[in-house]
Amino acid sequence: MTGSLSPNPTPQGSAGPAEPPRQPLTPTSPPDDAVLPARHPEAPAPGTAIGSHYVHCFGCGPQQTGGLQMDVRAGEGLDVTAEFVVKPLHQGGPGLAHGGILVTAMDETLGSLNWLLHTAAVTGRLESDFVRPVPVDSLLHIRAWVTGVVGRKIYCAGEGRIGGPEGPVAIRAQALFIQVKLEHFTTHGRPEDIKAALDDPDLFKRARAFEVNP
Numbered sequence: 685m686t687g688s689l690s691p692n693p694t695p696q697g698s699a700g701p702a703e704p705p706r707q708p709l710t711p712t713s714p715p716d717d718a719v720l721p722a723r724h725p726e727a728p729a730p731g732t733a734i735g736s737h738y739v740h741c742f743g744c745g746p747q748q749t750g751g752l753q754m755d756v757r758a759g760e761g762l763d764v765t766a767e768f769v770v771k772p773l774h775q776g777g778p779g780l781a782h783g784g785i786l787v788t789a790m791d792e793t794l795g796s797l798n799w800l801l802h803t804a805a806v807t808g809r810l811e812s813d814f815v816r817p818v819p820v821d822s823l824l825h826i827r828a829w830v831t832g833v834v835g836r837k838i839y840c841a842g843e844g845r846i847g848g849p850e851g852p853v854a855i856r857a858q859a860l861f862i863q864v865k866l867e868h869f870t871t872h873g874r875p876e877d878i879k880a881a882l883d884d885p886d887l888f889k890r891a892r893a894f895e896v897n898p
């Protein structure tokens with residue numbers, strides 16, 4: 685049983701609001717044999733901040749002063765929410781958010797879902813639809829949810845709405861994350877950054893919690 689690519693699927697037979705047109709199947713669409721696993725028992729409690737996974741992360745790191753410094757909150761199920769205010773340094777067109785910045789915000793939010801599964805995973809593929817322009821100073825309310833898991837492959841989707849959870853949709857995204865072991869980072873990361881991260885007892889503890897046992 686896979687999750688819906690829509691955040692609020694209308695029950696069959698009900699006269700709810702019309703859903704957006706269904707997206708064509710792509711490599712980020714969960715296949716028929718995908719399952720929705722249980723929320724990990726040690727996943728952050730619903731409504732609590734998930735916290736930065738790395739202080740220098742461009743998406744969530746509190747010490748990355750030029751980054752997005754996003755706070756992502758755990759939802760009730762396999763879902764998360766985040767808010768991101770578009771600043772002047774995020775411009776693409778005059779007064780408008782750069783599309784790549786919006787995708788980064790989606791990537792960070794989607795990646796946070798892996799905390800609910802207690803697994804380390806990196807983005808393999810990320811697709812996005814830019815639905816409407818996002819002015820500078822806008823608050824983008826993002827929601828993301830897991831749509832299915834098959835082996836190491838974690839399928840997920842999300843959307844960003846302007847102004848709040850009921851605001852107009854500005855961006856939709858679908859992604860495929862691939863579970864990796866800690867060695868993914870220690871093998872490929874710049875050595876001085878890996879050493880600094882591993883030397884930090886709290887970060888090490890957190891990284892270990894992410895380790896996968898396939």
Ligand SMILES: CCCCCCCCCC(=O)SCCNC(=O)CCNC(=O)[C@H](O)C(C)(C)COP(=O)(O)OP(=O)(O)OC[C@H]1O[C@@H](n2cnc3c(N)ncnc32)[C@H](O)[C@@H]1OP(=O)(O)O
Pocket residue numbers: 711737791792795804805806807808809835836837860862864891894
């Ligand atoms: C401590 C935690 C930190 C969390 C950080 C989160 C930060 C925010 C998220 C990110 O931005 S992560 C950074 C951006 N992503 C990367 O840098 C990943 C770079 N790519 C890789 O390292 C490898 O390509 C990858 C680990 C994704 C996959 O390589 P592997 O050798 O481990 O797996 P493989 O290539 O065998 O693929 C495994 C399965 O996934 C499928 N797959 C992999 N990449 C795919 C792709 N791009 N599209 C579709 N399918 C893909 C692949 O076909 C296969 O399917 P099957 O199992 O059915 O055969």
